[in-house]
Amino acid sequence: MHFEFQVEGGNFSKAGTASSQLKKILKQLNVDSRDVKRVVVALYEAEVNVVAHAYNGTIIIDIDTEKITIRIEDEGPGIQDIDQAMQQGFSTASEMVREMGFGAGMGLPNIKNNTDHLTITSEVGVGTQVNMIINFNS
Amino acid sequence: MKVKDIVEILNARVVVGQNLLESEVELAFSSDLMSDVLTVETENLMLLTGLANLQTIRTAEMSDINKIIFVRRKKVNEEMKRLAEENDMILIECDYSMFKASGILYQHGVKPVY
Numbered sequence: 286m287h288f289e290f291q292v293e294g295g296n297f298s299k300a301g302t303a304s305s306q307l308k309k310i311l312k313q314l315n316v317d318s319r320d321v322k323r324v325v326v327a328l329y330e331a332e333v334n335v336v337a338h339a340y341n342g343t344i345i346i347d348i349d350t351e352k353i354t355i356r357i358e359d360e361g362p363g364i365q366d367i368d369q370a371m372q373q374g375f376s377t378a379s380e381m382v383r384e385m386g387f388g389a390g391m392g393l394p395n396i397k398n399n400t401d402h403l404t405i406t407s408e409v410g411v412g413t414q415v416n417m418i419i420n421f422n423s
Numbered sequence: 424m425k426v427k428d429i430v431e432i433l434n435a436r437v438v439v440g441q442n443l444l445e446s447e448v449e450l451a452f453s454s455d456l457m458s459d460v461l462t463v464e465t466e467n468l469m470l471l472t473g474l475a476n477l478q479t480i481r482t483a484e485m486s487d488i489n490k491i492i493f494v495r496r497k498k499v500n501e502e503m504k505r506l507a508e509e510n511d512m513i514l515i516e517c518d519y520s521m522f523k524a525s526g527i528l529y530q531h532g533v534k535p536v537y
Contacts, residue, residue, distance in 0.1 A: 298502065301481035308485070318466075318487070325485045326461045333478075386457030386474045386482065395461055 286310075286349075292335045292342040294361065297385055300336040303344050304329040314348070320421050324353055327399040330392040331415055335359045337382040339412065352401075352420045363409040371397065371405075424448050424531055426490060426513060429469075432531060433517045433524055435492065438499045440513030448490060451533045453525045457482040465536045471528075473497055473521055480506045480514075489513065494521045 288310070290303035304325045311321045328344070335342035339361025347354045364370050371393050378388025397403050402418035427444040430437055437444065453471040454460050460470060460482050469490040472479055475497035483491055489512045493499060496518050499507075507514050517524050529535070 298477055300478065301485070304485060305481070322464075322466075322485070322487060329481065329485045330458070330461065385476060385478045386455060386460075387478070389456050389458055391456075391458035391462070395458055398462070 286347070288344075288346040288348075290344040290346075292332055292339075292344060292357075292359070294336060294338075294340040294342070294359075297336055297381075300333050300385075301329055304332055307346065310348075311353075317422055320419065320423075323399040324355075324419050327396045327417055327419065328355060328357075330395045331355075331357050331417075333382075333385075333387050334392050334415075335361075337378055337385075337387065338362060350421070352418055355415075355417045355419075357415040358412065359414075360412045363411055363413055364405070364407040365409055367405050367407060424528075424533055426469075426515075428531075429492075429528065429533075430515060432527055433492065433515075433519060435515045435517040438514045438516055439504045439507050440489075440511070443490065443511075443513035446490070446513075448533055450536055451525070451528055452536045453494075453521050455521075460486055460488070463536055468536060469528075469533070471521055471524055475499060475503070477502055477506060479503070480510070480512070483512060484510050491515065492517050492524060494519055494524045 308325045339359035342359035345356040373394045374390040376390035382388040400417040404416045407413040448469045450468040455474045473495040492515045
């Protein structure tokens, strides 16, 4: 199964709508609730990152019986140092993002903890691509 | 402990989700940082938070949390109410500080997640 969602940068009232829709889809597919939580937590953090940092983004999802593959591509400032961004506590988030309860430098570590495979590529001034795979019943 | 008893001892108000007043609460987690809430793996817990915006409700949705107490006199807005109703959640407003509300619940046997 294939799904695509658009994410609008800066629009916090819509942040999480793609994750919410995916949660409903996974529940309908009878995916184990622990796997559903891992998937939606990882995607939600990624969605918040796009809203917080980028101008716009696209989420591309492929689901088969064994796993879910998610690719998030954004147009935005990019990440200067991915290793540094992966460190817990490192953040470049604005005051507004912090007011939303995020921006404490936990988003990428949270994504890593909930995925079986994670790769991030980025070009400064162009955008970022996040690829994640979560195996079901692992 | 039942949600209705928690509402009473915290001198709190139910904003939405009266149908969950009879449900049981065994565990609670207190945080204003939503990324921390997202790290909690335990299911069926109550969230105490001073962060009142739409992302609080979204975070609860992703974390399978359906009971939220807003401490420090924080108010639930209409958008939050709508999303909570969609997800069958109970939202409670409480005038106490996070420390006081958490302390009272702990005293009454509500357990921490860790």
